[in-house]
Amino acid sequence: MSSTIEDEIVRDVLQRHQGLVKRIETKRRGRVSIEAEKDYIVEIALYLRDKRDFSQVVSATSFDAPDGDSYAVVYCLWSLSHRVLLALKTSIPKEIPRLRSLTPFFESANWHERETHEMMGIQFEGHLDLGRLLLPEDWTEGFPLRKTFRLQG
Amino acid sequence: MDLFNLLVKVAVFPGAAFISTYTYFVIWLERKLLARVMLRIGPLHVGKYAGILQVMADFIKLLGKETIVPSNADRALFMAMPIIAVGIASLPLAAIPLDEYWVIFRSDYSLLYILGVFSLYPIVAALTGWISNNKYSFIGGLRAAYQLVGYEVPMHFSLASVAILSSSLNIVEIIKKQSNVWFVFLAPLSCLIYFISSLAEQERTPFDIPEAEQEIVLGWMTEYTGMSFGLFYLAYYVRLCIGSLLITALFLGGWYGPPIMPPFAWFLVKSAAVIVFIILIRGAFPRVRMDQLLNIAWRILTPLAIISILATMALQAVIGTIGW
């Protein structure tokens, strides 16, 4: 059985970063999901950019992890030549919500990280301009997308 | 008797009453015709026939609006500008003959008079932009001044052809020389250049950058509201009408036409045709950018206008030899 491009990517990453990757799977054609410790995200992302043409960050999400004491952060990287979307997942502790920014390496991550910072309160270290994006400048009521922020009504 | 005649001409025909009515109809025509081009209907309900009274209704509405003067602007000059604009816009009318008899100001240099008075308008635009004390108006006023001054050059050059062909600067004589052949056929390039320059002078699309609301709200007229704005609007249309009367006089044979209508009626019909054409151009073309506009004036039209003068001189020499 010939291997798909997703299997190749999975093999590649496992070969290079065996110890850094917690979980890696291909759920369907065109989707690869990698879960790793937060300190290794930049390394894995750079490897994917340089060796596998994952040149764009098309989405960056964050949400309270179901286990209760960390925030999950998911970057979605897209490869134009392979047409594979790779979800790079990590989790950061709620007490110290900090993560190394991908923006110095991926210009497309800029506004996604800015929005995540604004909505979830995560500090992206190395991002030069984490100013307000969607919320008004004088917003003081906290971080809207955290589960602790309750909507009225 | 002479003074009485003059007063009649100034007040009624071809003076104040005539130009007011004519402008009224042109405003209505633009709204209906442009609407039809855009798959709309235009004014419909006000007035028995096709919204003919809509312009009157809008005028009355404007009278009822509050006139706001910006706090830092020179109040007297600010309020005077619209009136000055209408006045200067109407001045060329004095020398335009609608008929051999119906002309207010006869002179052997009436063409020069018209060109001189036409050139006063850039001052109005620039001054209005400046005294409004507003960033946007200021930019708009400067742009308007650049445009109007830039297009005067090819306009004046192309009119030299008319002067050459008729050996006179008297507009009545110019028209009389077209009794056999209209000048548009003898100097087509000059006519084209004059038409394009005239469009730019009247700030019509595609040359209406000074009032480009997409970028700087309304350009040099931004701060004007109510009746003051109404007067500027009027000045704009008066210039359109007078521009079309001029081009009819200078290139389209003035009042000459088959004797089924009185001569002045032919004059009006021809100038109305020119206005229809100008309105259709507005419906079809986007506006040109400022730098492209000045490029066209200086790099394309001016050299072409000089060439057209030479061509007309050559033609006139040939005609002179044949004995037209």
Added chain:
Amino acid sequence: MSSLLRVNWGPQHPITGHLRFILDLDGDIVVNAIPEIGYTHRGIEKLAENRNYLQVVPLVERVCNIDSFNVSLGYVMAVEELMGVKVPERAQFIRTIMAELGRIMSHLYWFAIFGVAAGLFTLIMWPIADRELFIDLAEMVVGSRVTYSYFTPGGVFADLPDEFDKRAAKTLAYFERRIGEYEVIFLHNKLYQLRTMHVGVLDSRKAIELAVAGPSARGSGIRMDVRSDEPYAAYDQLDFEVPVEDSGDACARAKIRLREMKESVLLVRQALNKLPEGPIRVRVPPILPREDAYSRVECGRGEFGIHVVGQGSDRPYRLKISTPSFRNMSALPHMLKGARLADLPIIYHSMDIWPLDVDR
């Protein structure tokens, strides 16, 4: 060193829509353009966490209400992927038909606004009038004119009515002629070319780096279209072309959108011809499993990415929508640097940025 003029554009400005630009001008040239977004932020992602996953469908539609077919399709596909539900063939074809009609409507609306950007008011009237015909088609099927809630996890809500075939064929025949007229009157208009050629050039390397999406990227030579990269609905059974241009200027992007409208007409015709019989809906389980799914659709503006995280209840735990306008908007400051003030509306509108898309 001349002093810079700081000009504020919007959010109440005749041309920007609900966005704000802070421009630093040196004479006529833009030195710096800082966009300010968020004026229409409605918190859709947060609101979705409090709603049953079926109630989220109308919510997601309002992200891009001009092209709501494609957006709701993206969400519905994500939910179906989560649940492992397979949608019947007839529903897939119907989805394709309505999605392409939505694309035509979106492009016509864009065309209208783009015309005004250059100062030609005729060009706002004609496409809006033509769009009414397509809205009538949608109303025939769904009952509402602009936001539909027609797609549902498992299929579509109702079948196409019997007269739809004939009516659609008539509308499409008329529209094909109309696009030809648009090309002649507007695209081949010399003054239009003067305003849009070599204006707002985005080179392909920068477009890739900035993750520009949709026709704006295809105008710079990047061949990416979700319908051909990752075929969904019935696109794998239909033939169509993906128009790509190389020059990267505003004219290229306009040409691409006109051609896409033509392609959409052909796609709808094909889909109507190949429409199979069968059920239009399957039952779906009432809860979302504890997984996540990311679906991508090609909306009129570009690629929509919808990320749904389930938590074992009937509400999505997290809904993240990655919109093309958000991505294109972040590329805009780079494109506006060095442009003339008069070109700003043209560049901005050639990217087809919809403020509601940007803000969600």
